Amino acid sequence: xxxxxxxxxxxxxxxxxxxxxxxxxxxxxxxxxxxxxxxxxxxxxxxxxxxxxxxxxxxxxxxxxxxxxxxxxxxxxxxxxxxxxxxxxxxxxxxxxxxxxxxxxxxxxxxxxxxxxxxxxxxxxxxxxxxxxxxxxxxxxxxxxxxxxxxxxxxxxxxxxxxxxxxxxxxxxxxxxxx
Amino acid sequence: xxxxxxxxxxxxxxxxxxxxxxxxxxxxxxxxxxxxxxxxxxxxxxxxxxxxxxxxxxxxxxxxxxxxxxxxxxxxxxxxxxxxxxxxxxxxxxxxxxxxxxxxxxxxxxxxxxxxxxxxxxxxxxxxxxxxxxxxxxxxxxxxxxxxxxxxxxxxxxxxxxxxxxxxxxxxxxxxxxxxxxxxxxxxxxxxxxx
Numbered sequence: 001x002x003x004x005x006x007x008x009x010x011x012x013x014x015x016x017x018x019x020x021x022x023x024x025x026x027x028x029x030x031x032x033x034x035x036x037x038x039x040x041x042x043x044x045x046x047x048x049x050x051x052x053x054x055x056x057x058x059x060x061x062x063x064x065x066x067x068x069x070x071x072x073x074x075x076x077x078x079x080x081x082x083x084x085x086x087x088x089x090x091x092x093x094x095x096x097x098x099x100x101x102x103x104x105x106x107x108x109x110x111x112x113x114x115x116x117x118x119x120x121x122x123x124x125x126x127x128x129x130x131x132x133x134x135x136x137x138x139x140x141x142x143x144x145x146x147x148x149x150x151x152x153x154x155x156x157x158x159x160x161x162x163x164x165x166x167x168x169x170x171x172x173x174x175x176x177x178x179x
Numbered sequence: 180x181x182x183x184x185x186x187x188x189x190x191x192x193x194x195x196x197x198x199x200x201x202x203x204x205x206x207x208x209x210x211x212x213x214x215x216x217x218x219x220x221x222x223x224x225x226x227x228x229x230x231x232x233x234x235x236x237x238x239x240x241x242x243x244x245x246x247x248x249x250x251x252x253x254x255x256x257x258x259x260x261x262x263x264x265x266x267x268x269x270x271x272x273x274x275x276x277x278x279x280x281x282x283x284x285x286x287x288x289x290x291x292x293x294x295x296x297x298x299x300x301x302x303x304x305x306x307x308x309x310x311x312x313x314x315x316x317x318x319x320x321x322x323x324x325x326x327x328x329x330x331x332x333x334x335x336x337x338x339x340x341x342x343x344x345x346x347x348x349x350x351x352x353x354x355x356x357x358x359x360x361x362x363x364x365x366x367x368x369x370x371x372x373x374x
Contacts, residue, residue, distance in 0.1 A: 122318050176301050
C-alpha cells in the first residue's frame with residue numbers, strides 16, 4: 001500500500017516539477033505536510049544537504065532518500081522510478097517532434113506562465129527551510145542572530161564559485177561549535 | 180576538414196550496454212545535477228562516443244529544462260532515444276539514476292544509525308542554515324537566466340503568496356498556471372492568426 005502511495009505521489013511530482021531537481025523540493029515539503037508520519041520538514045532539510053553533497057542529480061538523490069526513509073530500499077527504488085516515469089514518456093514523445101516543439105507558440109505561451117510559478121514554488125521551499133533553520137531552530141536569541149548573519153554572508157559568498165560541499169562542511173562545523 | 184572517417188557518425192552505433200555505462204559514469208560524477216552535468220555530457224557523449232553533436236546536446240538540454248522532471252535525466256532519456264530508440268532511452272535513463280540510488284541507499288542507513296548522536300544532530304542544525312542559502316542561491320541563478328519582466332515577478336509573487344498564506348498544493352498551483360497559459364494562447368492566437 002505504501003509503495004502504491006509512493007508511486008502515485010512521486011509520479012505527480014515528476015509530472016509537475018518543471019525546472020530540474022530543486023523544483024521538486026516544494027512538492028516534497030507538501031508531501032511531509034500531507035504525510036507527517038513519513039518525515040518532518042527538518043528531516044527533509046537534512047536530506048537536501050546530503051543530496052547536495054553526494055554524487056548524482058539532486059532530484060534523483062532526493063527521491064531515493066525520501067523513498068528510503070518512508071519504506072526502505074524498495075521504497076527508494078519505487079520513488080525514484082516513479083519520479084522519472086512521466087518525464088521519460090514526455091521526452092520520448094518530444095524527441096519525435098523536436099523541431100516543432102521548439103518553435104511552437106503554444107509551448108512559448110505555456111512557459112510564460114509556468115516558469116514564474118515554478119520559481120514562486122521554489123521561493124516557498126526556501127521559506128520553509130529558512131523558517132526551520134534560521135528562525136525557529138536557535139533557541140537562544142544571540143545564536144539565532146549569528147545564524148542569520150552567517151546565512152546572509154553565505155548567500156553573498158555562494159555567488160563565487162565554491163563547491164556546495166565546502167559550504168555544507170562549514171555549516172556542520174558552525175553547528176557543532178556554536179549551536 | 181579531415182575528420183577521421185573511422186569514428187562513429189553522430190547518431191549511430193551506440194550499444195545498449197555502452198549507453199548504460201556512459202550515463203552511469205555521468206551520474207556518478209555529477210554533483211548537484213543540472214548545469215553541472217553539461218561539461219561531462221560534452222566530454223562523454225560528444226567527444227568520446229560521438230553519439231551526437233554539440234548542438235544536439237544543447238538542444239536536448241534546453242528541452243530538458245522546460246519539460247517536467249530532472250534535467251539530467253531528461254537529457255539522458257533524450258540522448259538514448261535519439262541513438263537507440265525506446266530501449267536506448269531506457270538504458271540511458273536507468274544508467275544516470277543508478278549511482279544515486281546505490282549511494283543514497285547505503286548512506287541513509289549509515290546516517291540513521293548516527294542520527295541520535297548529539298554532534299551529528301548539531302552539525303545538521305548548522306547545515307540547514309547553509310541549505311536555505313543554497314536554495315536561495317539556485318533560485319537567484321534561475322531568476323537571472325529567466326530574464327524576468329514585471330509580469331514574471333507578479334506571477335511569481337502571487338503563487339508564492341498563495342502557497343504561504345493558503346497552503347494550496349503545489350500541484351494545483353502548477354495546473355492553474357498551465358490553464359492560464361492555455362487560455363492566454365487561445366485568446367492570443369484568435370486575435371492575431373498566423374503571426
